[in-house]
Amino acid sequence: METVVERCAGLDVAKDEVVACVRVPDGTGGRRQETKTFRTFTADLEALADWMASEGVTLVVMEATGQYWKGVWYVLEERRFELMLVNARHVKIVPGRKTDVKDAEWLAQLLEHGLLRGSFVPPAAIRELRDLTRYRKRLIQAHTAECQRVQKTLEDAGIKLDSVASDVLGVSGRAMLKALVAGDRDPKVLAELAKGKLRAKIPELRRALRGRFSEHHALLVRLALDHIEHLEAAVATLDTEVDRVMVPFGKARDRLDTITGVGKRAAECILAEIGVDMGVFPTASHLASWAGRCPGNNVTGGKRRSGKTNKGNRWLGEILVECAWGAAHSRDTYLSAQFWRLARRIGKKKAAVAVGHSILVVAWHLLKYNCDYEDLGGDYFLRRDVDRHRQRLVSQLQALGYYVTLEPVAAA
Numbered sequence: 001m002e003t004v005v006e007r008c009a010g011l012d013v014a015k016d017e018v019v020a021c022v023r024v025p026d027g028t029g030g031r032r033q034e035t036k037t038f039r040t041f042t043a044d045l046e047a048l049a050d051w052m053a054s055e056g057v058t059l060v061v062m063e064a065t066g067q068y069w070k071g072v073w074y075v076l077e078e079r080r081f082e083l084m085l086v087n088a089r090h091v092k093i094v095p096g097r098k099t100d101v102k103d104a105e106w107l108a109q110l111l112e113h114g115l116l117r118g119s120f121v122p123p124a125a126i127r128e129l130r131d132l133t134r135y136r137k138r139l140i141q142a143h144t145a146e147c148q149r150v151q152k153t154l155e156d157a158g159i160k161l162d163s164v165a166s167d168v169l170g171v172s173g174r175a176m177l178k179a180l181v182a183g184d185r186d187p188k189v190l191a192e193l194a195k196g197k198l199r200a201k202i203p204e205l206r207r208a209l210r211g212r213f214s215e216h217h218a219l220l221v222r223l224a225l226d227h228i229e230h231l232e233a234a235v236a237t238l239d240t241e242v243d244r245v246m247v248p249f250g251k252a253r254d255r256l257d258t259i260t261g262v263g264k265r266a267a268e269c270i271l272a273e274i275g276v277d278m279g280v281f282p283t284a285s286h287l288a289s290w291a292g293r294c295p296g297n298n299v300t301g302g303k304r305r306s307g308k309t310n311k312g313n314r315w316l317g318e319i320l321v322e323c324a325w326g327a328a329h330s331r332d333t334y335l336s337a338q339f340w341r342l343a344r345r346i347g348k349k350k351a352a353v354a355v356g357h358s359i360l361v362v363a364w365h366l367l368k369y370n371c372d373y374e375d376l377g378g379d380y381f382l383r384r385d386v387d388r389h390r391q392r393l394v395s396q397l398q399a400l401g402y403y404v405t406l407e408p409v410a411a412a
Helices: 042-054 068-078 100-112 124-156 171-182 187-191 196-208 215-245 247-257 264-274 284-291 314-328 334-346 348-369 380-384 386-399
Strands: 008-013 017-025 031-039 059-063 082-086
Touching: 008 068, 008 100, 017 042, 017 100, 031 042, 031 100, 042 068, 059 068, 059 100, 068 082, 124 215, 124 247, 124 264, 171 187, 171 196, 171 215, 187 196, 215 247, 247 264, 247 348, 264 284, 264 314, 264 348, 284 314, 284 348, 314 334, 314 348, 334 348, 334 380, 380 386
Parallel strands: 008 059, 059 082
Antiparallel strands: 008 017, 017 031
16 A cells, blocks of 8 residues: 555553554665553653654554543644544454554554544644533533532422522522521521512412421531532633633634524533634534534445434534524524424424534534624525425415415505
8 A cells, every 4th residue: 555654653542551653664665663662651751752753753643542642642742743633433453453552553554554534633722711611511510410409408398499489599599598507497587588579479488488497408408508609609710711711712702602592601612612713624514524413324225224413522512402492492583493393393302403503504604704693584494485385385274175266465
């Protein structure tokens, strides 16, 4: 086979060691291969970089193995090596010959002949943003779980606060919970802590706050409230840091914010996953395929097999589905019309995935061409094929037993 890369290296990365295989010309028209093993401490990785530099290596490939590849990548990135990250599923070694050394050699040989396709690795600023948004999402999920734990404890104690107050952890709700934790069990006194519109429900609150709240429940609620306040402070800190990191990407975020169903925080999460440079994705279809937001293509013997989407980027998938549900509840918009049109045929969950795909395609175009989103309108699908829509309505009336005659309205 033709040699595409003359001086290359393949790395098999594990937690504690890296096996490196270098393939270079041997000076006589053939190829020379050398394999070495290094520890994953920073000093050892620098020694790996020095060795590959001495061999004149121009391109290095490694598999995406959990989080372990990142430390190696960052050290080599600082040394200005050209790097390639590949999906481990695409480069499986021949069965029966599975060792770290064989993996490294196999990667080097595939790279040498130009048979590998690199994965998307965002630049450092986007990686930093991605860490922040992903951690924020996990803290928000933990906050939601803790709030549910408080409601569960109150239910166990016979306190039906959530049946009267829309937000158990609002200003009034927290004041009542802290009073309960402090030892005040009198429903009349607790109900008087209500603020604003909730004061109109004081008689109901007195009934809801009568239960069997004990010291056991007080301990659980106190710990949960402390954890909730800690999580809220942590999320606020992350919001501030995200805003700082987002400064260079403010215009891109504002463009995504114009998409129906996409808010400021959602736009930040999308940018953290796909970046702002759409040059790495030749088309919107490439981006959708990478994200796992398009139907699978599995045709064998003329028969179409499963069309399920691949796993792709689950962080991006989750935020796109959330945005799709938000768009579905908007009024007179294209994405809302698309959602309900599909939901009647394939169900709401699949419709949300499809609308999420549309949002991602729109995002690619906005970032690629530096423009804002222009909604096509909720009647787009009707305007797209007026004759078909008219015939469908006529058929429905005829099915109900009516004779239909159509006459155009005279122009005013």
